[in-house]
Amino acid sequence: MLMQTPQLSGSARLAALREELKRRGLDGFVIPISDEHMSEYVGDYAQRLAWLTGFGGSAGFACVTLTHAAIFVDGRYTVQVREQVDGNLFEYRSVPKDTLGGWLAEVCESGAKIAYDPWLHTFAWAEALEKRLAAKGIVLTPAGSNPLDAVWADRPAPSPAIAVPHDEALAGRSSADKRAAVADWLAKEGHDAVVIPALDSVAWLLNIRGSDVAHTPVALSYVIAHKDGSAELFIAPEKVTPELTRHLGNAVTIRDRAAFEGALGSAFAGKSVALDPDFAVAGIAQALRAGGAQFAFRQDPTILAKAIKNAVEQQGHRDAQARDGAAVSKFLRWLEIEGPKGGVDELSAAARLQAFREEDEGLKDLSFDTISAAAGHAALPHYKVDADSNIPIPPGSIYLVDSGGQYADQFGGGTTDITRTVWVGPGEPSAEMRDRNTRVLKGHIQIARAVFPQGTAGGQLDVLARQYLWEAGVDYAHGTGHGVGSFLAVHEGPQRIAKPSGGQAGTGQELHTGMILSNEPGYYKQGAFGIRIENLVLVEEREIAGAEGRYLGFETLTFVPLDRKLIDKGLLTAEEIAWVDGYHAQVRALLAPRLTGEDLAWLERETQPL
Incomplete structure (x- = not known):
């Protein structure tokens, strides 16, 4: 059996896996980003795809045969996969256009034995692939043990932390x-x-x-x-x-x-x-x-x-949002001062935001790796900064930061998730930037103000967020909203606001009072800039005089100022201007007791009526 050392290159790791497959009489193996619990985020011990390929995204899989190898990712990772994975070792394949079954049918001969780890895939996945491959005479077989683990000598052990x-x-x-x-x-x-x-x-x-x-x-x-x-x-x-x-x-x-x-x-x-x-x-x-x-x-x-939060969980979340909002506001004021000097990069900005959050003793962790994205990186919705990708935040550009915290103490518990897009001076944003940001804001407001009958699913609301972007002939390629846990997972089902097409899970789920979702439309101009505005919202009952049936709406939970420099007031209706002014009044009332000195002065300035 070939054993790995940390110094081996990507090509050596691939070769070692192929030798192990030969030893077992196998012709191929599927490597997902997954663990035994089908978690969205997995521990280091389960980061098999990253170890083999170098890919750092949160969704994708690879398949290795004795003669071919491919990595499959969706449109979110088209750029990232090419930066991180050696194209001489792995073909780049795009899902859903390219399928694993189709690729295996291309590269394998009849009688080939393709293995998978049955503890890393669902039963339905295995059943469907087995049927697809059988039509080509290819055999799908569960591996008795994971062959990649056999050659990953320095594989981390699962976390020993107590429950x-x-x-x-x-x-x-x-x-x-x-x-x-x-x-x-x-x-x-x-x-x-x-x-x-x-x-x-x-x-x-x-x-x-x-x-x-x-x-x-x-x-x-x-x-x-x-x-x-x-x-x-x-x-x-x-x-x-x-x-x-x-x-x-x-x-x-x-x-x-x-x-x-x-x-x-x-x-x-x-x-x-x-x-x-x-x-x-x-x-x-x-x-x-x-x-x-x-x-x-x-x-x-x-x-x-x-998903249906009780009254205690709802109040704990409100408390967490107030604490989080104060930290993010301090960060935005700091960035307004330091960003134009040209000495801030994506990593140092993320670290400074984390430091502001850590001033609160109730913070237990971040709720996900901060998306700290400058310039063209902001056009990658799921960008993850690291030492290799890190760039300075250019003065005179858009900066997007998507972040959150996990809070739990005697004051309550909650999971936060907020995105703000801001202009880093000097100078002024272009007319196109302000137009796109304002259209995103208009869609955000429509979700925030939505009133809908009981029985409405998240997929039925999605168009409200996109309509003003569609009017300009543009769109965004991610969902508008996901569920959020209570001091738990930042992405939680079953509810979702997204286009109902494409079989996306959760878009048909009825919304119930007590559910928490994100409200995060966006716009992304490849290689140039990206915009996203994200608050969390709580489904609540709406009292409407004369209503025939039960109606619901959203309580906004996230309170941090919106960047006024990116808003084109001329594109907003009177009702939308009133919403922004009302929202900023709520931000000021909630956060002012938590801020002092120049931070408080900044808050009061940024929350004045449009």
């Missing part, structure tokens, strides 16, 4: 009550148990948190919830403290995470088990089947309940 209780004073609801609701669901659906592998669902159900994944306060673990209201938590023993054991109580059995697969294969013969098709990997379904269990795909019963 900690999440106080009911912050959660607003006991774990026993949540487990009872899951038991009621199981009885109604006719199942004996449900497997819950999604890390944020485990955290929500048991009121626990952790630090195993950067920026998402979760612990690597699985839960099997039973119809009698009890549950089994599968977690590494070193993560368990007496405090956690007391918190979980007698109705939750703690078992070693290593025993999870065996438990699936032995305990459910003849029983019915529910699996979420989006989070239960193929390995879970295969282990249940091997043990004689029946399984059915149903949405994890915690997902919708988690």
Whole structure:
């Protein structure tokens, strides 16, 4: 077996993987960005695609055969993948136009054996690819163990951090009550148990948190919830403290995470088990089947309940937003002073913003890696700055910063996510910049002011944000809004505001009071500049005199000034001007008690009526 050292090049790593495939009698292997929980963000131990290819994006996959290799990414990463991945080693493929099945059919002969790790892909993914390849005589087979791991000698171990209780004073609801609701669901659906592998669902159900994944306060673990209201938590023993054991109580059995697969294969013969098709990997379904269990795909019963925030979670989020808004405002004033001097770069700006957030003792972490994007980098919606890509923020340019924090203490808990686009002087933004920013703002206002009947889905609102950009013949290639957790994942389902076409998950989900979403339309001119305005909003009930039925709207939760220099007042209607002035009045009222001196003076200036 070939073993790797940290010094080996990308070509050597690729060669080592191919030798391992030959040793196992395999002709190819699929490498996703994924972990055993189908998490959006994964721990260092699961960063297999980055180790093999150098790609640092959060979505994509590669496939390596004995003679070919390709990396597949969507339009968000077209530029990034070419900067980070050697085109001499990997073909660049664009999804959804290019498919893995189609590519394998091109490069493989009949009889080829392509392997995948069943703990890194969903059952539906494996079933669909198996059927697609069988038509070409290609065999898809689950790997007994991951062949890439066999040649990744310096692979980091999973995080050993302990799991900690999440106080009911912050959660607003006991774990026993949540487990009872899951038991009621199981009885109604006719199942004996449900497997819950999604890390944020485990955290929500048991009121626990952790630090195993950067920026998402979760612990690597699985839960099997039973119809009698009890549950089994599968977690590494070193993560368990007496405090956690007391918190979980007698109705939750703690078992070693290593025993999870065996438990699936032995305990459910003849029983019915529910699996979420989006989070239960193929390995879970295969282990249940091997043990004689029946399984059915149903949405994890915690997902919708988690998305509908209770009154305690809502208030905790408001408190977190006020603290976060003060930090971001301090940063924007600092940037207004330092940016025109030419000594600030993308990394130093992100570090300064983090330092302002860290002045609040309730900050536990950032909620994601800050998108600190200058000039043409701002035109990459999911740009991630690092030492190689870092550039100075040019004076006389647009700067975009998308960031957030994780807050939890006696004052409340919440997850924030805010984007502001600002002009860094000297000089004035171009007419085109102000036009595009104002059109983005107009769409943002339409979402913020939307009133809609109960039963409306996020996909039905998306056009409100795009209409003024469409009038100018432009658009943006990402969704308008995603769900946000309560001191949990910054991207949370099932709700979403996005174009309903293309099968995007969540766009058909009905919006319910208590759901938190982002409101973030944008515009991106490749190689030149990018604009995004993002606040978080809370779905709330609207009282309308004479209304026939129940109507909903949004409470804005994020309060930080908008850059007045990028607003063309002539493009705004009287109602839109009133919204901006009203919003800035709310910003001033909320943040003024949290700011002093020149920071307060800056806030008062930036929130004057248009």
